Amino acid sequence: MLFHAFFLASVLAVVSAGPLGTPVSQSVTPVRRQAASLCSQYAYYAASGYEFNNNNWGKGAASSGNQCTTVQSVSGSGVSWSTSWTWQGGQDNVKSYANAGRLFDRGIKISNIKSLPTNIQWDYQPRDGIRANVAYDVFTAADPNHDKSSGDYELMIWLARIGGVYPIGNKVATVNLAGFNWDLYTGPNGSMKVFSFLPADGSWKMSFNADLKLFFNYLAQNQGYPINNQHLIVFQQGTEPFTGGPTKYTVSSYSANVNT
Template identity: 85%
Template sequence: MLFNPYALASILAVVTASPVAQPVENSVTPVRRQAATLCDQYGYYAANGYEFNNNNWGKGSASSGSQCTTVQSTSGSGVSWSTQWNWQGGQDNVKSYANAGKQFQRGIKMSSIKSLTTNIQWDYQPREIRANVAYDVFTAADPNHATSSGDYELMVWLARIGGVYPIGNKVTTVNLAGFNWDLYVGPNGSMKVFSFLPADGSWKFSFNADLKQFFNYLASNQGYPINNQYLIVFQQGTEPFTGSAKYTVSSYSANVNL
């Protein structure tokens, strides 16, 4: 995969938000209306401790295509959202990383984090595409490092669709969070990337885990310097390559627990 550093919308964001509809007091159950629709390249929206980014950072490698991300609902306990895309050309290039990110206080050292708990239910339709579904977490020795990159990148893939591959080479298989994962390691610019993929090729449509377990494993077995790294971003989303599909997250939550 060619996976270049991408700019986050906290720098380049353009928001297209529609107002949240107020409940109508009648005998009909009110319809939940979308909180925001993001169609600009770095369209951004934030609410209730989460932020969303359309993040079409790799659109230049496509011969044609577009993508829009819709935030359905947000609360302190979790969110629901979707992204619909159509990308053609550059079949081995990532076009975007539409994502939901957890907001947190900057300056948290990784060694002081007790857990990074998360829960997600998602789906992809149709599935004849090239894409992945993955968590993406950046850490850096500088607690004020730009959120567009880090010193280290952790990716936990919940699905590898259409024969796409992560950065680097497979180095081992390990059991974490109740599943066996193939670990790939390689460079993304100046970052070192650790990518965990389901060893049996299955898709984790429902996933409930503590991602701190992955960092603890890397610190003990892969030389990750957990004592001098700070959490920079904690996101979950999808990287499309080619095709046309809708990624739907019916529920998602993430927490940084100290």
């Protein structure tokens, strides 16, 4: 939600990392090292088809706070990572969107995508007093080379709404997709139109396995989404903190793919 400033990462230092481990004899237990630690405002790391952004784009609205994102492991089959934060002030302003994004070839029309399968297991600890969401964020645009900081349309799928935060816009429908009931909200985010799906029963989807193409199909059939002229720009999953902490969002496993 809101403008993701990770495109600035190209002018900032990429956090490098060593391998996850080196060969050792069988008599020694190997030490598993983290892949990257991302603590600057737009710190960025990419490997094995995934990219990670600390992306503290809204920190200016905070009276105090900080955030660091840690990449634990990365492979073609999936990733694990976490982000730790504390933010005060700017009660109703998002401070960041630390996220893991799937890299893919640009120029893919949404109508030509067969499936967008994804699987995630996550947790938030401690939870008391925090205000945040956990959400997928997918941008699409008619221009396949549109800047990755925005798009024509934004699809958000909230897996959790924590501490009374709200999505952009107003509720327009309740629909069953991927085996769950969702309340759909729509509204503007700058020049983008945002579609936000929230669990209708208020539950947290801490283990979620779904094909996100189902959501685009529904929007095309029922909400006027122009599926035939929109291209996939970003495919991300992360968390948007408002206030609270210190706390830690931990993704024990996450995978996403674009199948055409």
